[in-house]
Amino acid sequence: MHQEPTYHIGMDLGGTNLRWALYRRHRGIMTLETADRAPLEDHEPQAVCTRMAECVAPLREKYSVNAVGIGVAGMLSSDSKTILRAPNLNWTDFPLVDVLGAKLGLPVYLLNDLSAITWGEYHYAHHEHGLKESFLVVYLGTGIGGGMIFRGDLLTGHNGVAGEIGHTKVVFDESARLCGCGKRGCIEAYLGGKNFIAWMNEELAAEVPPSTALSSRHGALHPGIVDAMARAYDSFSLSIIERTSLMLGSVLANAVTLMDPGVLLLGGTVWENAPLLRELTLKHYSELVNPLAEATVVSSALGDDAGIWGAAHWAACQEPTL
Ligand SMILES: [Zn+2]
Numbered sequence: 001m002h003q004e005p006t007y008h009i010g011m012d013l014g015g016t017n018l019r020w021a022l023y024r025r026h027r028g029i030m031t032l033e034t035a036d037r038a039p040l041e042d043h044e045p046q047a048v049c050t051r052m053a054e055c056v057a058p059l060r061e062k063y064s065v066n067a068v069g070i071g072v073a074g075m076l077s078s079d080s081k082t083i084l085r086a087p088n089l090n091w092t093d094f095p096l097v098d099v100l101g102a103k104l105g106l107p108v109y110l111l112n113d114l115s116a117i118t119w120g121e122y123h124y125a126h127h128e129h130g131l132k133e134s135f136l137v138v139y140l141g142t143g144i145g146g147g148m149i150f151r152g153d154l155l156t157g158h159n160g161v162a163g164e165i166g167h168t169k170v171v172f173d174e175s176a177r178l179c180g181c182g183k184r185g186c187i188e189a190y191l192g193g194k195n196f197i198a199w200m201n202e203e204l205a206a207e208v209p210p211s212t213a214l215s216s217r218h219g220a221l222h223p224g225i226v227d228a229m230a231r232a233y234d235s236f237s238l239s240i241i242e243r244t245s246l247m248l249g250s251v252l253a254n255a256v257t258l259m260d261p262g263v264l265l266l267g268g269t270v271w272e273n274a275p276l277l278r279e280l281t282l283k284h285y286s287e288l289v290n291p292l293a294e295a296t297v298v299s300s301a302l303g304d305d306a307g308i309w310g311a312a313h314w315a316a317c318q319e320p321t322l
Contacts, residue, residue: 003027006319007063009056010312012113013072015088016040018052021305022059023312029127030313034059035305045094053103067107069315070096071116071307073143078160080110087180088142109315111154113307114139114163118147119154120310121265124301136261136295138165138252139268143180144188148259154314165255166192170247187251191244193270196223203240211236224273231276241276248277249284257290267300 005026012019021035038055040048059065074086081097083089101108111119118137125135135149144166148155155162166188167181176185177199180192189195200221204214213234214221223244229237256264271278282297289295302309 010308069311114145140270141268227274245280253288
């Protein structure tokens with residue numbers, strides 16, 4: 001049977017950049033046509049929608065676009081039409097799907113950024129390697145997020161906020177750090193890239209004697225720097241990496257014990273830049289997980305493009321004719 005190709009746009013709506021790509025889908029195979037990015041200076045919601053429409057306008061002159069999929073770092077309503085909370089954009093309760101959909105005159109489908117990454121990585125791996133039916137993704141970057149596919153379906157949860165693994169608790173005493181979500185003791189308050197830097201400054205100020213190696217460094221103390229110092233046997237840095245690897249290893253082991261996903265994909269800048277943290281986390285994970293549920297650990301296959309690819313693929317999958 002003859003089948004015409006269809007065109008779908010995937011977008012990543014971040015706090016500093018807007019990234020997008022156009023994909024051609026034919027006989028179930030998605031191929032990249034073109035991709036671009038633009039800085040996002042004005043975060044006012046209507047201005048962002050106008051900017052998004054401007055960015056995709058040249059593509060629509062050339063291609064007959066069917067739908068737009070968007071991944072955004074934030075919590076969504078259960079119908080995935082409204083952004084309830086997006087701290088990077090400073091948005092609350094903004095109905096992006098309806099506003100942008102009306103502006104574009106196209107169907108718009110919204111996903112949490114980690115759900116878009118998870119959907120992208122899962123479908124890529126599924127096509128390439130005949131992947132198992134369930135899949136857990138955990139990303140450690142500025143924040144910590146997760147996504148899960150269960151038997152081919154994206155798990156979004158009753159309220160649409162499943163996968164917020166960064167807000168699982170790892171510290172319970174009065175020292176527990178305050179997280180951006182308003183609660184104390186979340187793993188994101190320690191290992192989220194932004195919070196990690198603030199935490200290091202607090203710990204260094206309190207340490208007696210302080211780590212002279214770290215104290216004398218200029219600039220932000222990213223996890224990769226502390227990991228490198230730990231590998232050079234700086235005792236303060238080593239204690240931080242040991243502590244955080246136990247936090248992360250136990251969070252991953254608990255999630256896998258609960259969900260039994262078969263495959264655990266780990267990624268994000270913090271994960272990629274901290275080899276000792278990776279090694280010790282995986283050691284703790286293996287020790288703590290239910291051995292009957294232990295998942296195969298894999299790395300990202302799509303890298304930075306996973307979210308955009310996933311958002312476009314998600315939009316294509318929502319089309320009733322496909
Ligand atoms: Zn939190």
